[in-house]
Amino acid sequence: MRAFAVFFLVALVLRAPWLGDPLFHADEQFYLLMGDQLWHGVLPYVDLWDRKPLGLFLIYAAARALPGNGVLAYQIMAIAAAAATAVVIARCARHLAGPRGAMLSGMAYLIYLMAFNCGMGQAPVFYNLPMMLAGLMVIDAMASACAPAPQPGQAPADPALWRRGCLAMALVGIALQIKTSVVIEGMGFGLMLLWTAWRAGWRWPRIAAAGLAWIGLALLPTVIIFAAYAADGQGQTFFTANFLSVLNRGQDWAEASFRLFKVAMALIPFYLALALGSRIDPQCSGSAAARRGLCLWLGLSVAGFLAPGTWYDHYVAPVLLPLAILAAPVLDGTCRPTGFLRRALFVVGLCAGLGATAVQAHKFGTTNDLDRAASIIRPHIDAGHCLYVYEGDSALYSATGSCLPTRFAFPAHLSTRFEEDALGIDTRTEVQRIMAARPGAVVIDESPRPYAPNLRTRAVVLDALARNYRRVTTLKLGTRSFGLFAAR
Structure with a gap:
C-alpha cells in the first residue's frame, strides 16, 4: 500500500x-x-x-x-x-x-x-x-x-x-x-x-x-x-x-x-x-x-x-x-x-x-471553452432537433444535453475518409438521413484543410447547410475553430 x-x-x-x-x-x-x-x-x-x-x-x-x-x-x-x-x-x-x-x-x-x-x-x-x-x-x-x-x-x-x-x-x-x-x-x-x-x-x-x-x-x-x-x-x-x-x-x-x-x-x-x-x-x-x-x-x-x-x-x-x-x-x-x-x-x-x-x-481547450460553446448552441436545439457535430468534439453532446442524431456520434466516423469502408454502412446515405431530419444546429470544421475529409459526406452537409441553415458564429475550442450553423 x-x-x-x-x-x-x-x-x-x-x-x-x-x-x-x-x-x-x-x-x-x-x-x-x-x-x-x-x-x-x-x-x-x-x-x-x-x-x-x-x-x-x-x-x-x-x-x-x-x-x-x-x-x-x-x-x-x-x-x-x-x-x-x-x-x-x-x-x-x-x-x-x-x-x-x-x-x-x-x-x-x-x-x-x-x-x-x-x-x-x-x-x-x-x-x-x-x-x-x-x-x-x-x-x-x-x-x-x-x-x-x-x-x-x-x-x-x-x-x-x-x-x-x-x-x-x-x-x-x-x-x-x-x-x-x-x-x-x-x-x-x-x-x-x-x-x-x-x-x-x-x-x-x-x-x-x-x-x-x-x-x-x-x-x-x-x-x-x-x-x-x-x-x-x-x-x-x-x-x-x-x-x-x-x-x-x-x-x-x-x-x-x-x-x-x-x-x-x-x-x-x-x-x-x-x-x-x-x-x-x-x-x-x-x-x-x-x-x-x-x-x-x-x-x-x-x-x-x-x-x-x-x-x-x-x-x-x-x-x-x-x-x-x-x-x-x-x-x-x-x-x-x-x-x-x-x-x-x-x-x-x-x-x-x-x-x-x-x-x-492547449490544442483541445478547457472547461471554459466547452461551457461557452454549449451556451451558444443550446438555444438552437430542442428534443426534436438535435445538435449534429459533423466535425468537432463529441463532448458537445453531453455539455448541451442534446439528443444524438445518429448512432455514429463520434465525429470522425462519418467525416473522415479512413472510416469510409469500416462502418458496415454507406456513410453518404447515413449523413443524408441525418441532414434530412433537420438537426437544430450543426458544427463543422471551416478550416481550409480539415483532417482527412470524407468528400462524399462533406458535400452532403455543405449542400444542406447552404439550403436550410444560417451561419451563427465561430466556436473556439482551444486553438481550433468550428462553424456553428442553425436551422432556418
Missing part, C-alpha cells in the same frame, strides 16, 4: 494542472459519452457505434455512476490504474534489480505514459493493469522453471504453474475486453506458459489440456458477450464493430510514418538503458530466465504496436511495461556508474510528458 500511495501521489501531482478538463482527448470524450448513454439503455454497437470492446465502456459507465464530475471521476480512476500498474512493474522488476531500481522503473512508467498522450484516461491506462498482472504471473513462472527440469513422472518444478497460467490468461481475457490489440501479447503469454510447462517436466497430454484451458479462459469474456449479442439477433453487428471494422479502416501512411518516427525518437533513453543493462554483470542483473521472458514480452508488445499500422502515440503504452522493467538494472545504479543515463531518462521523460500534455490541453 505504501508503494501505491507514493505512485498515486506522483501521478496526481504530475497531472494536476489538467484534471477535470473535459476536452483533453477526443477519444476520452466519446468513451464518457458512451458510458453515460449506457445508463439510459443504449446498447453499444447497435444504438451507439464504436469499435472498442464493451469493457472499456463499462469502466467509463462506472465513472459516470460516481457522484460529482464524471470527467474528474474517470481521470482519478485512470490515475489509480496507472499507480497500481506501477506497483506491479516494481514487483516484477525485483527479478532484475533491487528496491531502488524497481521503484524507479515504476516511476519511469508513470512519467512516460504522459509523453505518449496517456496522461489521463486513454484505453491503455486501463488495460495495461491486467496485462501487467498477467505478465508478472508469466515471468514468475519462467523464473521458477529455470531450475533443472525434473525427470518425466516427477513433480513439476513449479506446482503453482497451473494456477498462475489460469489467472494470467483470465487477466488477458479481461484486457481483451478493454482493447483487442492485446491479442498478440496474450498469444505470446500463452506460448511462454506452455514452454514453461514443458521446461517444468509436464507430459504432452497435460500440456495440451492446459493449453486448451488457458485459451478458453482468455476467450471466455469475449465469447460470453458475443453470445449475448447473438441471442439478441445482433451478432453480426457486434462482429463487424469489434473485428471487421479494424481490418477495413483506411490509413494515411505518410502521417502514420511520421508518428512512428516521433515515437521511436521519444524512446531513445530506453534503448540506451537496455543496451547498457545487457552488459551489466549477470550477478547484478537478476534472473536470466526472467530477462529472457521480458525480452520476449518486449518483442510481442512491439509487434502489437506495429500491427494496426496506425502507430498513434498512445498505442505504444503497452511497450512501456517491459521497457520500464528491463531498464531497472540501470535505474538501480548499484552495479556500475549509471547516474547520467538515469538522470537523462527521467529528464527526457518529464520534459516530453509535461510538454506533450500541455500541448494537448
Whole structure:
C-alpha cells in the first residue's frame, strides 16, 4: 500500500494542472459519452457505434455512476490504474534489480505514459493493469522453471504453474475486453506458459489440456458477450464493430510514418538503458530466465504496436511495461556508474510528458471553452432537433444535453475518409438521413484543410447547410475553430 500511495501521489501531482478538463482527448470524450448513454439503455454497437470492446465502456459507465464530475471521476480512476500498474512493474522488476531500481522503473512508467498522450484516461491506462498482472504471473513462472527440469513422472518444478497460467490468461481475457490489440501479447503469454510447462517436466497430454484451458479462459469474456449479442439477433453487428471494422479502416501512411518516427525518437533513453543493462554483470542483473521472458514480452508488445499500422502515440503504452522493467538494472545504479543515463531518462521523460500534455490541453481547450460553446448552441436545439457535430468534439453532446442524431456520434466516423469502408454502412446515405431530419444546429470544421475529409459526406452537409441553415458564429475550442450553423 505504501508503494501505491507514493505512485498515486506522483501521478496526481504530475497531472494536476489538467484534471477535470473535459476536452483533453477526443477519444476520452466519446468513451464518457458512451458510458453515460449506457445508463439510459443504449446498447453499444447497435444504438451507439464504436469499435472498442464493451469493457472499456463499462469502466467509463462506472465513472459516470460516481457522484460529482464524471470527467474528474474517470481521470482519478485512470490515475489509480496507472499507480497500481506501477506497483506491479516494481514487483516484477525485483527479478532484475533491487528496491531502488524497481521503484524507479515504476516511476519511469508513470512519467512516460504522459509523453505518449496517456496522461489521463486513454484505453491503455486501463488495460495495461491486467496485462501487467498477467505478465508478472508469466515471468514468475519462467523464473521458477529455470531450475533443472525434473525427470518425466516427477513433480513439476513449479506446482503453482497451473494456477498462475489460469489467472494470467483470465487477466488477458479481461484486457481483451478493454482493447483487442492485446491479442498478440496474450498469444505470446500463452506460448511462454506452455514452454514453461514443458521446461517444468509436464507430459504432452497435460500440456495440451492446459493449453486448451488457458485459451478458453482468455476467450471466455469475449465469447460470453458475443453470445449475448447473438441471442439478441445482433451478432453480426457486434462482429463487424469489434473485428471487421479494424481490418477495413483506411490509413494515411505518410502521417502514420511520421508518428512512428516521433515515437521511436521519444524512446531513445530506453534503448540506451537496455543496451547498457545487457552488459551489466549477470550477478547484478537478476534472473536470466526472467530477462529472457521480458525480452520476449518486449518483442510481442512491439509487434502489437506495429500491427494496426496506425502507430498513434498512445498505442505504444503497452511497450512501456517491459521497457520500464528491463531498464531497472540501470535505474538501480548499484552495479556500475549509471547516474547520467538515469538522470537523462527521467529528464527526457518529464520534459516530453509535461510538454506533450500541455500541448494537448492547449490544442483541445478547457472547461471554459466547452461551457461557452454549449451556451451558444443550446438555444438552437430542442428534443426534436438535435445538435449534429459533423466535425468537432463529441463532448458537445453531453455539455448541451442534446439528443444524438445518429448512432455514429463520434465525429470522425462519418467525416473522415479512413472510416469510409469500416462502418458496415454507406456513410453518404447515413449523413443524408441525418441532414434530412433537420438537426437544430450543426458544427463543422471551416478550416481550409480539415483532417482527412470524407468528400462524399462533406458535400452532403455543405449542400444542406447552404439550403436550410444560417451561419451563427465561430466556436473556439482551444486553438481550433468550428462553424456553428442553425436551422432556418
